[in-house]
Amino acid sequence: MEIYRAHVLVCKGTGCTASGSENVMDAFQKEIDKRGLSKEVRVVQTGCLGLCELGPNVLIYPEGSYYCRVKAEDIPEIVEEHLVKGRIVERLLYKEHLTEERLRALTDIDFYKKQKRIALRNCGLINPEVIEEYIANDGYKALAKALTQMTPQEVIDEVKKSGLRGRGGGGFPTGNKWQFAANAKGDIKYVVCNADEGDPGAFMDRSVLEGDPHSVLEAMEIAGYAIGASEGYIYVRAEYPIAVKRLEIAINQAREHGLLGKNILGTGFNFDIFLRLGSGAFVCGEETALLASIEGRRGEPRPRPPFPANEGLWGKPTIINNVETYANIPEIILKGADWFASIGTEKSKGTKVFAVGGKINNTGLVEIPMGTTLREVIYEIGGGIPNGKKFKAVQTGGPSGGCIPAALLDMPIEYDTLVQAGSMMGSGGMIVMDEDNCMVDIAKFFLTFTQDESCGKCPPCRIGTKRMLEILERITNGEGKEGDIELLENLAKSIKASALCGLGQTAPNPVLSTIRYFRDEYEAHIKEKRCPAGACKALIHYEVVADKCRGCGLCVKVCPTGAISGERKQPHVIDQDKCIKCNSCFDRCPFGAITKA
Amino acid sequence: METAVKKDAELEEKLQKVDEMLEKYKGQKGALLQALQEAQGIVGYLPLEVQKKVAAALNITLSEVYSTITFYSFFNLKPRGKYQIRVCLGTACYVRGANKVLDRLEKELGVKVGDTTDDAKFSLDACRCVGACGLAPTIIINDEVYGRLTPDKVPEILKKYE
């Protein structure tokens, strides 16, 4: 194996690929070849580094210099300055939001300082398409340990003792799940990985699959050993083409190296893993629906019990865990349950990955110890709210979760505290909203989503959420009636109590939590026919403030319907009949001369 | 007329490929979704002829095939445009104004969500979160992701596909 003096890591996750990291990587390779540095400098593709918004992201080791928004044109300069002359290219370094300070190393920036990476330990560090890099960083060591030094029951006990809870939603203790499946009678058992990450705004599972696919394979093998299964299935979204490709490569490599298949590592243990692609149905994230879909049927949930641990795939005992849960397993086996349990809080152990997005400066993936406060995540790691706007709420738990207001920002993040606040952990989406977001509109957004994705099997979800959505539409259209809020609350209670699966039972949460914390906004829509945030189209109209308008004509240019007219250098006017309230003029006007009310 | 004949020939050829593909799934349990995914990959959508072939190969009823197709949003019963535009309506994109981008696309293309332009060039859909939340709002045209969009940027992007 050759030794290089420098490694250039280029992020090839979905975010950075969309920003053009493919070109950046090619340009590096070309420039390095051209200068005859290919024996000294190695170019490596990696998975997600977390700060997708600043992509394409490039890291250069040994310095650990972190360059953002790198373009192909920048490459000759980086090679010449950094790789030839040893001078860091300051202008491309990451810039801290608050201090505007340019920081040299990835590990120095606020975004990373508070993080603790367990599930994401290899993301952005190794090349996910080279199994040797995974092995080099202690890959498959946990499997070796489990197979040779532990009994299946000891593996289960270790996972139980670690306190690990499911990272995909409800937070059920993982070790208990494994114990049920191990105890279940049956000669054939299955291990399933739920990679149908469907919560809008959550993409941590995608990042793990793209950046560290082998960790999931290794964990599934350990699970298979623990419960006595020899086959595993990964159910992954078809909308994640890069993740699918990396998984295929990883499975093939593991098979070629004898790390999947028969007699693994000479221990007599047999295990193989197969991929199944999801076809775009949110409900398939529910475990019984997911199993139906793997079996090639409509992905409709069924009542539990029997639980999958007793009757799962093809009627056999099955465990289902999500990607992030699995990604923690090798570290728990390797470093021990006590180490894992020492991180986090009393009832929520370890770390959790959050996809922080929406109105926040550093959008991206963060992995933090449980118990970190929302304020730390949003302000210290996330860098606060952009454009000097005011924080209004943070939404966690996706369509099953709720909106948490500013008053609760100092709440530590745990499974139970989030539930008490009317939200939930969910898979870890965290969307920040500012004063321009209308909370009624957000509730409507989530309900539109669940209504659309409801599988239609049980009436409370199919019909109940439809009625709730109709009421919300009425309210945002300025046709809300006295008593609508109470009606929503009533419907919500019935749906929560009677829906068949988790999707239906939690569907009312976004409505209930926004009513709980932002009732005044609902009332303003209903009683005053006013949208305080200026987001509900039916309740706002745009006007030009004549004193401020300088007649520059920029608004005329951006207006897609030709609704704005006026002489140059004279105040303009908006034709209300033609205006479609697209907000373009409001965004464009440099003088603040357009108002919405 | 000539183009119609050519189209038929093309479809025939694709149907042939579907037959070949289905061979490996014959008699296999639980292969319906995989078979449909591959069939759509070949033909581009799932017309009745294809559905019948799949049903026959897997020895299941046509109604089971149809009900499965309509359950999953990934499958199309109608042909789609040459360029499929999908607008991400995930939460992160939504709070950053994805619906305004969608409005502009509808206006520029003259079609509503779910439809295809008359020249079969563009079809417009809303889609679930694609996980590129850092670049919100985003759209995907075939496999290309465009991020950090504003409504103004729409015409320029569409121009690339003229």
Added chain:
Amino acid sequence: MAVIKSIEELEKIREQAKDLINLRKDNETKTRVVVGMATCGIAAGARQTMLAILDELKKRNVENVIVTETGCIGLCKFEPLVDVIKPDQPKVTYVNVNEEKARQIVVKHIINNQIIDDWVIPNI
């Protein structure tokens, strides 16, 4: 690639693969070797010096060393210049380092902790 048949084989592969990612971890605790690679350094043969250092490190299976480059430090007549900085020790600068000297610096100084006084920069 061959099938890994036992835990021992897996450990062997891990040992061999370590160099793949070594450069990306725990760099604060490693010995740094800095080669002057400005125009004058390169003209004096610094690239061959650098490659010789990398080669020798690989041959002797030395871990925990990072090799980086730097620009001109204004002592062109002594090029190629090589700094060796061990953790918690002062910097040692070697002058006129050709390939042969480079290999000996790796063996004597980096591995065996013996500074080669004759080649250290004179007090000017």
